[in-house]
Amino acid sequence: MNKLILINIVRFISLVLLQVLVLNQINFFGHLNPLVYIVWVFLFPIRKNKATFLILSFLLGISIDFFSNSGGINAAATLFIAYFRLPILKLILRKSDFDFLLFNIRGITFSKAFFFIFILTFIHHFIVFTLEYFSFNEFSAVFYNTILTSIITIILSILGIILFTKKK
Amino acid sequence: MQQIIYFIRKFRYFLLFIILEIFAFYFTIQHHTYHKSKFVNSANFITGGIYNKVNSINEFFHLKHENQLLIEENTRLKNLLERKLNSPNDKIFLIEDSTKYFQKYNYILGKVINNNFTKRDNYLTLDKGIKNGLKNDLGVVNSKGVIGVIKNVSTNYATVLSILNSNSKINVRLKNSNHFGTLVWNGKDSQILQIIDIPRQAILKKGDTIITGGKSAIFPEGILVGVIKDFHFDNNQYQQINVSLFNDMTSLGYIQIVKNLQKEEQYQLEQTTINE
Numbered sequence: 001m002n003k004l005i006l007i008n009i010v011r012f013i014s015l016v017l018l019q020v021l022v023l024n025q026i027n028f029f030g031h032l033n034p035l036v037y038i039v040w041v042f043l044f045p046i047r048k049n050k051a052t053f054l055i056l057s058f059l060l061g062i063s064i065d066f067f068s069n070s071g072g073i074n075a076a077a078t079l080f081i082a083y084f085r086l087p088i089l090k091l092i093l094r095k096s097d098f099d100f101l102l103f104n105i106r107g108i109t110f111s112k113a114f115f116f117i118f119i120l121t122f123i124h125h126f127i128v129f130t131l132e133y134f135s136f137n138e139f140s141a142v143f144y145n146t147i148l149t150s151i152i153t154i155i156l157s158i159l160g161i162i163l164f165t166k167k168k
Numbered sequence: 169m170q171q172i173i174y175f176i177r178k179f180r181y182f183l184l185f186i187i188l189e190i191f192a193f194y195f196t197i198q199h200h201t202y203h204k205s206k207f208v209n210s211a212n213f214i215t216g217g218i219y220n221k222v223n224s225i226n227e228f229f230h231l232k233h234e235n236q237l238l239i240e241e242n243t244r245l246k247n248l249l250e251r252k253l254n255s256p257n258d259k260i261f262l263i264e265d266s267t268k269y270f271q272k273y274n275y276i277l278g279k280v281i282n283n284n285f286t287k288r289d290n291y292l293t294l295d296k297g298i299k300n301g302l303k304n305d306l307g308v309v310n311s312k313g314v315i316g317v318i319k320n321v322s323t324n325y326a327t328v329l330s331i332l333n334s335n336s337k338i339n340v341r342l343k344n345s346n347h348f349g350t351l352v353w354n355g356k357d358s359q360i361l362q363i364i365d366i367p368r369q370a371i372l373k374k375g376d377t378i379i380t381g382g383k384s385a386i387f388p389e390g391i392l393v394g395v396i397k398d399f400h401f402d403n404n405q406y407q408q409i410n411v412s413l414f415n416d417m418t419s420l421g422y423i424q425i426v427k428n429l430q431k432e433e434q435y436q437l438e439q440t441t442i443n444e
Binding site: 017020021024027030031032033050051054055058061062065066067068069070071072073075076079080083131132133134138141 | 182188193196208210214219222287288293327355418
């Protein structure tokens with residue numbers, strides 16, 4: 001249990017630093033920066049106590065906002081996917097009741113895990129870019145950024161998860 | 169009562185979610201509405217400190233480029249000096265009198281420790297703060313042109329509203345005539361900015377130089393901005409004037425902060441005029 005807390009704290013800090021110091025400076029094709037820090041949300045163990053998870057997700061988002069001067073954009077989006085993580089997971093696995101404590105993203109099949117990451121990333125990015133542009137006139141820019149950034153984020157997150165977690 | 173407690177217990181996570189979401193939206197809207205976001209900005213001890221540390225490592229790799237910029241600026245300034253020397257030949261009657269000079273602007277050296285240029289609204293972080301005499305609404309320039317306006321300051325750090333931001337509106341004019349316009353950014357290319365509100369009487373040509381207008385109390389007149397790249401003239405009106413910057417906003421190192429020593433005076437005078 002203690003080890004689990006430690007792992008999540010280390011992961012939290014290293015993902016924030018990775019995001020603000022490395023990934024925010026990448027600029028793929030001139031302007032695309034993957035938002036890989038949300039991997040923390042995918043990997044957080046599913047517990048009965050959702051309150052801690054929600055508050056920590058909010059803190060994760062707001063730390064990114066502090067660094068990138070973006071108001072509460074990342075906090076809003078990260079909190080949103082944190083709240084809807086469980087319902088979406090249930091929908092994908094088509095089970096009303098599965099073993100919460102033993103759930104691990106490496107434990108389910110690749111296609112299901114991919115679908116899970118895809119949906120959450122897409123929702124997150126869509127909220128981030130909508131709030132960033134804050135205007136209906138620039139819907140095309142929002143959509144274009146969402147899709148391209150999502151693709152890069154998904155590729156990097158999946159590679160990261162495969163490299164840094166143990167298969168169960 | 170029992171019902172209410174039951175309701176809260178049942179929906180406690182949802183309520184927590186809503187409350188935190190309201191906080192996040194509050195910060196977002198505050199960020200978009202007010203000129204200054206009071207709470208969430210990178211001019212604080214932790215974020216500024218981390219950016220400063222990382223920048224001190226990165227800086228090493230850009231020394232050559234910085235030197236190049238310094239030499240270029242020196243050359244430009246020397247040329248300006250030469251031009252002054254050639255003017256009227258009244259050196260003989262020159263009396264050195266210190267009251268003859270009056271200083272309107274004061275420059276403070278600073279360094280960009282965090283640079284953004286890919287988002288719709290971009291901000292920079294500087295390594296100078298209140299300690300070095302910085303305040304809100306001071307202009308930031310470098311040898312090649314305007315960069316932005318200071319937005320938030322803390323004891324040791326400051327954030328800058330970059331010209332690559334939807335809230336940035338900078339008064340500019342043509343170098344060869346006195347027609348004023350406003351410099352804005354449409355969010356597409358970090359090298360290309362737009363000018364709006366140029367009167368139709370102005371005669372534009374491709375390659376015309378754009379400089380700051382000096383109508384606001386922030387920037388001195390005549391700081392370089394860029395050259396006109398292209399423009400459309402439809403319905404007797406300038407539709408879109410694209411300006412390509414002299415500055416490379418994607419690689420900024422040392423900058424200067426412009427402090428207008430007579431800003432208060434100008435501002436107060438303008439206020440009394442409006443109030444009368």
